[in-house]
Amino acid sequence: MSDFDSRALRSSAERPASTASGYAMLLVALAALIGIIASAPQIGEAAWAPFGLVASVVLLAFVAPGFYLLQPNQAAAILLFGDYKGTDRVTGLRWTWPWMIKKKISVRIHNITSERLKVNDLRGNPIEIASNVVWRVADTAQALFDVDDYREFVHIQIESAVRAIGSRYPYDDFTHEEMTLRGNADHVSEELRVELQERVLAAGVHIDECRLTHLAYAQEIAQAMLRRQQAEAVVAARKTLVEGAVGMVEMALEQLSDKNVVELDDERRAAMVSNLMVVLCSERDTQPVVNAGSLYQ
DSSP states (O other): OTTOOGGGGOOOOOOBOOOEEHHHHHHHHHHHHHHHHHHGGGTTTOTHHHHHHHHHHHHHHHHGGGEEEEOTTEEEEEEETTEEEEEEOOOEEEEOOTTSEEEEEEOSOEEEEOOOEEEEOTTSOEEEEEEEEEEEESOHHHHHHTSSOHHHHHHHHHHHHHHHHHTTSOSOOTTOOSOOTTTOHHHHHHHHHHHHHHHHGGGTEEEEEEEEEEEEEOHHHHHHHHHHHHHHHHHHHHHHHHHHHHHHHHHHHHHHHHTTSOOOOHHHHHHHHHHHHHHHHOSSOOOOOOOOSOTTO
């Protein structure tokens, strides 16, 4: 049994059922009803009346149970003593043999929003994640006969797939060196759709779209991660600010030297660099100090 291929269990596959339009059979039922109405008053007066009445009643009893209605995007699986005979997808009034069982199933688009699940991301941080899934039944035979309850099956597989995808990526990455749940939502949603499609294939279900509807750190670490994000943002901003300030100081010294505005020795150059870096990197407006003496005072 260890080498048994589970796909072999998927013996059911949708195929067209052999059914007929119900409108033609409706005329037959009306004819039988007219026969009953015409024969009943003639009983006792005409010899053919009892036979006509019995024949009309039998015909009506035979035809009437075979009718069924199909709305748009609705199908009916036809069974004979438990044996699947095909699926009827033609809308309107339909008819089949009265001993056939008709099991209706909706093939409309369904929309499910999963519950918020707590999952550990790739780095082990607990996060909350939820997804919206758009799906529909593609193979009615598999949906009805290969799983016990295809709706419940889809619900369970959505939760399983969301947990799998949530643990496959980190929540965020300020260095932008790897794919994340927050920064690559479209890619993650598409991978979730592919993952879920593979899981629900046995139920004859097709996944049209998946989208993450909720993504956040779990409450127990939300404040700590917020402070971490703020600190990383400050460091990144400071790094950019320092790089810009160094470039501006280098440009200023180069232009002063090229234009012979002032001769700067090492000490005066160091003082100017220090002053410019303070002015450019300070978070507050600097206050000018007028030096009435020499540059060395």
